[in-house]
Amino acid sequence: MDIRLSSGSVIPVEMHKVRIVQKTSLVPIARRLEAISNAGYNTFLLRTRDVFLDMLTDSGTNAMSDVQLAAMMVADDAYAGSESFYRLAEAVQEVLGFRHTIPVHQGRAAEHLLAKVFVKPGDVVLMNYHFTTTKAHMELAGATVSEIYTDEALNTQSGEPFRGNLAVQKFKEAIERYGPERIPFVRMEATTNLIGGQPFSLRNLREVREVAADYHIPLVLDGSLLSENAYFIKRREPGYADRSIREIILEMMSQVDILYLSGRKSTSVRGGLMATNSKEYYDRILAWLPVYEGFATYGGMSSKEIEAMAVGLREMTELDVAGAAPQFIEHFVGRLQGHGVPVVTPPGGLACHVDARRFLPHLPQREYPAGALAAAIYLTSGIRSMERGTISMDRDAEGHEVYADLELARLAVPRRVYTLSHIEYAVDRLTWLYRRRELVKGLRFVEEPKVLRFFFGRLEPLEDWGARLAEAFEADFGPLH
Numbered sequence: 001m002d003i004r005l006s007s008g009s010v011i012p013v014e015m016h017k018v019r020i021v022q023k024t025s026l027v028p029i030a031r032r033l034e035a036i037s038n039a040g041y042n043t044f045l046l047r048t049r050d051v052f053l054d055m056l057t058d059s060g061t062n063a064m065s066d067v068q069l070a071a072m073m074v075a076d077d078a079y080a081g082s083e084s085f086y087r088l089a090e091a092v093q094e095v096l097g098f099r100h101t102i103p104v105h106q107g108r109a110a111e112h113l114l115a116k117v118f119v120k121p122g123d124v125v126l127m128n129y130h131f132t133t134t135k136a137h138m139e140l141a142g143a144t145v146s147e148i149y150t151d152e153a154l155n156t157q158s159g160e161p162f163r164g165n166l167a168v169q170k171f172k173e174a175i176e177r178y179g180p181e182r183i184p185f186v187r188m189e190a191t192t193n194l195i196g197g198q199p200f201s202l203r204n205l206r207e208v209r210e211v212a213a214d215y216h217i218p219l220v221l222d223g224s225l226l227s228e229n230a231y232f233i234k235r236r237e238p239g240y241a242d243r244s245i246r247e248i249i250l251e252m253m254s255q256v257d258i259l260y261l262s263g264r265k266s267t268s269v270r271g272g273l274m275a276t277n278s279k280e281y282y283d284r285i286l287a288w289l290p291v292y293e294g295f296a297t298y299g300g301m302s303s304k305e306i307e308a309m310a311v312g313l314r315e316m317t318e319l320d321v322a323g324a325a326p327q328f329i330e331h332f333v334g335r336l337q338g339h340g341v342p343v344v345t346p347p348g349g350l351a352c353h354v355d356a357r358r359f360l361p362h363l364p365q366r367e368y369p370a371g372a373l374a375a376a377i378y379l380t381s382g383i384r385s386m387e388r389g390t391i392s393m394d395r396d397a398e399g400h401e402v403y404a405d406l407e408l409a410r411l412a413v414p415r416r417v418y419t420l421s422h423i424e425y426a427v428d429r430l431t432w433l434y435r436r437r438e439l440v441k442g443l444r445f446v447e448e449p450k451v452l453r454f455f456f457g458r459l460e461p462l463e464d465w466g467a468r469l470a471e472a473f474e475a476d477f478g479p480l481h
């Protein structure tokens with residue numbers, strides 16, 4: 001909850017108590033240099049023992065509540081007809097308003113099923129912005145992805161509250177251009193992961209829905225950060241300040257034909273979900289569920305996680321839960337801005353995003369500024385962030401680089417995991433790094449997978465800059481921290 005102090009400043013105060021902790025450690029700079037070198041300058045390949053604050057992602061890393069943990073103890077492990085599933089389906093009906101629930105093992109499993117059921121070669125899937133796994137699944141099914149975002153979407157220094165909006169006029173033009181029969185669905189992502197966790201407005205969702213309905217194009221919503229998007233609607237959209245998160249979520253869902261989500265985020269568990277009111281869509285998806293995921297009542301998820309998801313769905317409608325990460329992120333972004341560090345604005349829903357092109361203006365995109373920045377952040381702080389730039393794009397069919405629209409180092413703020421002193425530490429080390437930014441040079445691939453290369457690719461630093469950055473760090477802070 002944002003609380004105003006007597007000094008006038010506002011801080012995000014945690015509305016929970018810590019009752020179980022996990023030890024973390026801050027290894028010395030020499031070990032960090034060794035670890036990032038062994039990881040091929042790819043933060044995905046670091047081990048937890050070498051990471052101080054894990055800000056790689058909020059996926060599956062949010063802190064669960066005591067009520068969620070308790071629910072896991074009463075899970076029904078029946079292969080078929082599990083009571084845990086029916087408790088989840090009840091929560092889906094109550095919170096999301098959908099009659100049909102399909103559990104899947106995580107978000108990308110839902111994308112796989114969507115591609116399998118709805119997408120054919122030559123199709124064009126329209127979306128407000130792509131996500132890595134979504135794009136991969138649509139392309140593997142022979143379709144292309146077309147993003148129809150607004151002019152403000154890629155402006156990293158924007159004041160526009162809903163940069164995740166889909167450009168409605170461009171949507172109409174795309175339907176005219178491709179023909180509705182080639183558009184299996186339009187996908188809205190709440191919140192748009194790759195452009196800074198930016199939300200869309202309810203007004204925009206309604207407009208998209210109207211156009212889609214005119215052409216009988218289903219509206220699919222990726223609700224991985226559904227409660228955060230609802231939080232931003234409450235805070236930023238005129239007319240919603242007095243509406244509860246629960247009411248806003250239900251209003252959003254009333255516009256949607258199929259919802260899917262990675263339950264690893266808003267619901268703080270490890271699983272995924274699809275939901276719809278269309279019996280036809282449900283039947284078509286269900287037919288493939290046992291082939292790829294599991295029986296209808298577990299869909300590849302552990303029944304313990306299904307129980308926790310049912311609780312997580314209800315908990316995410318609480319203002320203090322939906323707002324926990326956005327408020328920390330806003331504070332994080334504001335503090336970095338105060339030190340002149342180039343961050344993405346307005347603050348979004350999943351992370352503090354640092355704009356690598358403005359942080360490292362001396363690096364061309366072909367030297368992967370966002371990847372270099374993520375590695376440099378690890379070296380100077382022990383904080384693991386994620387590259388969200390050109391490394392996160394795969395090469396095209398001819399082997400040419402596809403340059404990302406934005407080059408971002410993403411410092412995710414998993415819900416209820418870190419404290420304000422952790423954020424203050426991150427602010428300090430990022431500020432130090434910004435002052436020494438000229439020491440950071442580019443990266444080049446030494447091992448480069450063809451699909452989703454950011455996960456397992458290995459790179460090396462040009463001009464051995466990692467060692468020089470480590471030396472500068474040690475000169476200022478000593479060998480230990």
Ligand SMILES: Cc1ncc(COP(=O)(O)O)c(C=O)c1O
Nearest residue numbers: 059106107108131193224262264
């Ligand atoms: C917007 C969005 N969609 C889909 C996914 C894929 O979900 P999962 O990681 O559970 O497979 C993610 C994961 O981060 C995501 O952020």
